[in-house]
Amino acid sequence: MFGLDAFELARIQFAFTISFHIIFPAITIGLASYLAVLEGLWLKTQQAVYRDLYHFWSKIFAVNFGMGVVSGLVMAYQFGTNWSRFSDFAGSVTGPLLTYEVLTAFFLEAGFLGVMLFGWTRVGRGLHFFATVMVAIGTLLSTFWILASNSWMQTPQGHAIVDGRVIPVDWFAVVFNPSFPYRLTHMAIAAFLSTAFLVGASAAWQLLRGRDNPAVRKMLSMAMWMALFVAPIQVLVGDAHGLNTMKYQPAKIAAIEGHWENKAGEGVPLILFGWPDMQRETIRFAVEIPRLGSLILTHSLDQPIPALKDFAPRDRPNATIVFWSFRIMVGLGLLMIAVGLCSAWLRWRGRLYQSILFLRFVLAMGASGIVALLAGWFTTEVGRQPWVVYGLLRTREGVSNHGALQMSVSLIIFILVYLSVFGVGVRYLLRLIRKGPLSAETHPSGGPGQQRSPARPLSAVLEDIDDDADADIKGRNNSSDQSDESRS
Amino acid sequence: MGVDLALIWAMIIVFGIMMYVVMDGFDLGIGMLFPFVKEEAKRDVMMNTVAPVWDGNETWLVLGGACLFGAFPLAYSVVLDALSMPLLLMLIGLIFRGVAFEFRFKSKDHERHLWDKAFIGGSLTATICQGMALGAFIEGFPVVDRQYAGGPLDWITPFSIFCGLALIVAYTLLGCTWLIMKTEGSLQTQMRRLATPLAWLLLVVIGAISIWTPLAHSSIAQRWFSLPNFFWFMPVPILVLLSLVMLLRAVKIDAHVTPFLFTLLLIFLGYSGLGISLWPNIIPPSISIWQAAAPPQSQGFMLVGALFIIPFILGYTAWSYYVFRGKVTHDQGYH
Numbered sequence: 001m002f003g004l005d006a007f008e009l010a011r012i013q014f015a016f017t018i019s020f021h022i023i024f025p026a027i028t029i030g031l032a033s034y035l036a037v038l039e040g041l042w043l044k045t046q047q048a049v050y051r052d053l054y055h056f057w058s059k060i061f062a063v064n065f066g067m068g069v070v071s072g073l074v075m076a077y078q079f080g081t082n083w084s085r086f087s088d089f090a091g092s093v094t095g096p097l098l099t100y101e102v103l104t105a106f107f108l109e110a111g112f113l114g115v116m117l118f119g120w121t122r123v124g125r126g127l128h129f130f131a132t133v134m135v136a137i138g139t140l141l142s143t144f145w146i147l148a149s150n151s152w153m154q155t156p157q158g159h160a161i162v163d164g165r166v167i168p169v170d171w172f173a174v175v176f177n178p179s180f181p182y183r184l185t186h187m188a189i190a191a192f193l194s195t196a197f198l199v200g201a202s203a204a205w206q207l208l209r210g211r212d213n214p215a216v217r218k219m220l221s222m223a224m225w226m227a228l229f230v231a232p233i234q235v236l237v238g239d240a241h242g243l244n245t246m247k248y249q250p251a252k253i254a255a256i257e258g259h260w261e262n263k264a265g266e267g268v269p270l271i272l273f274g275w276p277d278m279q280r281e282t283i284r285f286a287v288e289i290p291r292l293g294s295l296i297l298t299h300s301l302d303q304p305i306p307a308l309k310d311f312a313p314r315d316r317p318n319a320t321i322v323f324w325s326f327r328i329m330v331g332l333g334l335l336m337i338a339v340g341l342c343s344a345w346l347r348w349r350g351r352l353y354q355s356i357l358f359l360r361f362v363l364a365m366g367a368s369g370i371v372a373l374l375a376g377w378f379t380t381e382v383g384r385q386p387w388v389v390y391g392l393l394r395t396r397e398g399v400s401n402h403g404a405l406q407m408s409v410s411l412i413i414f415i416l417v418y419l420s421v422f423g424v425g426v427r428y429l430l431r432l433i434r435k436g437p438l439s440a441e442t443h444p445s446g447g448p449g450q451q452r453s454p455a456r457p458l459s460a461v462l463e464d465i466d467d468d469a470d471a472d473i474k475g476r477n478n479s480s481d482q483s484d485e486s487r488s
Numbered sequence: 489m490g491v492d493l494a495l496i497w498a499m500i501i502v503f504g505i506m507m508y509v510v511m512d513g514f515d516l517g518i519g520m521l522f523p524f525v526k527e528e529a530k531r532d533v534m535m536n537t538v539a540p541v542w543d544g545n546e547t548w549l550v551l552g553g554a555c556l557f558g559a560f561p562l563a564y565s566v567v568l569d570a571l572s573m574p575l576l577l578m579l580i581g582l583i584f585r586g587v588a589f590e591f592r593f594k595s596k597d598h599e600r601h602l603w604d605k606a607f608i609g610g611s612l613t614a615t616i617c618q619g620m621a622l623g624a625f626i627e628g629f630p631v632v633d634r635q636y637a638g639g640p641l642d643w644i645t646p647f648s649i650f651c652g653l654a655l656i657v658a659y660t661l662l663g664c665t666w667l668i669m670k671t672e673g674s675l676q677t678q679m680r681r682l683a684t685p686l687a688w689l690l691l692v693v694i695g696a697i698s699i700w701t702p703l704a705h706s707s708i709a710q711r712w713f714s715l716p717n718f719f720w721f722m723p724v725p726i727l728v729l730l731s732l733v734m735l736l737r738a739v740k741i742d743a744h745v746t747p748f749l750f751t752l753l754l755i756f757l758g759y760s761g762l763g764i765s766l767w768p769n770i771i772p773p774s775i776s777i778w779q780a781a782a783p784p785q786s787q788g789f790m791l792v793g794a795l796f797i798i799p800f801i802l803g804y805t806a807w808s809y810y811v812f813r814g815k816v817t818h819d820q821g822y823h
Contacts, residue, residue, distance in 0.1 A: 066590065069546065070583055070586055070587065072550070073546060073549070073550055073579060073582065073583065074579050074583075076549075076550045076553035076554050076557075077553050077568060077575055077579060079557060079564075079568075080553075080556075080557065080564045080565055080567070080568025080569060080572075081568045081569060081571075081572035081575055081576065082572065084565035084566065084568065084569035084635065084636065085565065085635065086565075087557060087561050087564050087565035087568075088561050088562050088565040088566075088634055088635075090561075091557055091558065091561020091562075091564060091565065091782060092558075092561055092782040092783055092786040093786070094557075095554070095557035095558030095559070095561055095564070095782065095786065095790075096558040096782075096786050096789050096790040097558075098554050098557055098558065099551075099554040099555055099557070099558040099790050099793065099794070100790070100793050101554075102550055102551055102554040103551070103554075103793050103794065103797045103798075104797075106547050106550075106551065106797065106801055107797045107800060107801070109547075111800065111804075162783075167783045167785070167786075168783070168785050168786055168789070169785070171785070171789055400565075400569045400572065400636075401569070401635060401636070402569075402572065402640060403640060406572075406573065406640045410572075410573070410576050413576065413580060417580050417583065417584075421583055421584065421587050424587070424591065425587070428591075428594075456539070456542075456589075456590065458590040458594075459539070459590070459593075461594075463594070464594045464595065464596065
């Protein structure tokens, strides 16, 4: 297909399915923590606005969680079907880590999700809050395991190679490999920011439509505090992650910088924009700032940084992709900081909820967190090529022995099915978000073995997929037998 | 180390697959029974009989995949590589089935038939692909240098196609007897009428596979028909016949619960028969669980988590079924 060989098609298929999948868990991670904060604030302040927001976002959390489970099903099998030689080579290390991720997720589902989604009127407040907090911690634990696996593939240690395969020797060293703490922190914060910008944009949309109420304001306000404080923290974490990458994966840094060679005694410029040309071994149309590259990466004005020509052509990642995906991520990160600063200024001037221009900006930034997150993953994954386990196994050596025709067919099937199935799912999510928070939201009852059950999180949501917002509100008021009014 | 970790993990995975077959079998069967039941109201009831519990299956499916990856990476890589096409189609079928399940409840009347079709198609695709994958697994995979050495379409054989059809029969009977247990009135009557021919059909396919496999594979014939094995394994076919007789009788005397239990027993016996034929190979015809095992430090590391969490998942499952006991009628529903 398009002159691509089976190996390249397998990579595209993996990139497509994992990119689709990661969006849902990222929002799950962010929303779980957001919900824990909301419920904590509700218990502490007793302000109804926190309770209403909790109910509103817990519906979106439920649908999103369901989408994550469905899209994750494919991931558990894809390593074997398309990357069988990698699975045989590294399965002794990555397999158990993946198993722990799966076990954590199911533990969460069986233990606490039910109480969180269905227990509002049936258990005490403290216990319900505990369940929400456990779900939030559980999503982070799942992140912990899967990022341990990914980070080990980036910076492997704690293993031995016996008979041409990896054998774990020291699990502590395997899990806490050099890039793991940075990657975990960077990813968790990225999930928080993705969620914050989604929340902020939904509030901005409501305000722009003239639907102004305390819950909507609270949403915007909380999201903007996140943008103001957490976006800059993410830049610092990203910088530390970058220095760690320079130490362990210098070729990735060279590709990110689009930097081909060092000249003796000269500082390295920072190339803002340009077109890294892999064939000609140069960067075309470069716009650069002298010495800034050295300053950022070595914190000095004249130290050299890794350059692509230091590596044999077969060991170089594709700088054209990495250079740009990195800049998309950083650019969006800077825009997020700008949103945070604007919000602080407008808040100080008392116009946070009124400035049309600003609200439009926030709305436009709604998907920025998700896009930046994907761009970041593209940077780190394309940037570690040609290795699938860094320095140990080349990606091309890890692929299954399928033909290009078979890989083309399966890729097309995946694209069609994902776009249709998750298209409906995402449309449903957006419909729910568009409705906005209402006071005294209904809260369905359910639990293990009941018609609404935690392992089918979508059943926690009452709305139809195609109802328009107004009809839905009407229908709901008639059927709100399980309203939490009875408790509050 | 005195503990045979590979054996423990093989048991866990065999158990997990059994859980999957039992728990997903009847709701895939219900999907395949949909075409026989036209009325919306009855279809709603059928859906509602599985709504609280069908999720259990995906747990075991994902868990099975991940555990196989960690505990037997060689088997994971060879078997999944060889079966990548039927598994892909199975996953797609399951996705459609699962999403249809949720959105059917949330869609307007004029759109519901689309989700019904997705539910039927998804169930049928998933079942036939599972059966064909099983058939191809029994036939074995050529392995050279720790890699699958066959072609991408080797899984399509007369035997695997027969297994695909056989599994449709098995799951449909499971779904049918499940509905006898969980429903009442005309839907139950309809299912009871279907159960008898389905049970006979299941006997025919089990019999055919039992004859076909030893004829085609001398090692399997050797396993069953050499002495003293023959006497040890003889109870399996006898029990199959016995439970079929009991099943037919139970349907006849209008029992509600026992038809389902005997169907489960039949499925379990068929599964055991396959286990006897293939043991101890995890990649038939010749790679054993010990040859494909991950090193003990991997299997041991995983076992800690599994032993802690699997009982928890089992407890949760048992609790779900306990809460959900009894009949499902039209008015108590999701909507």
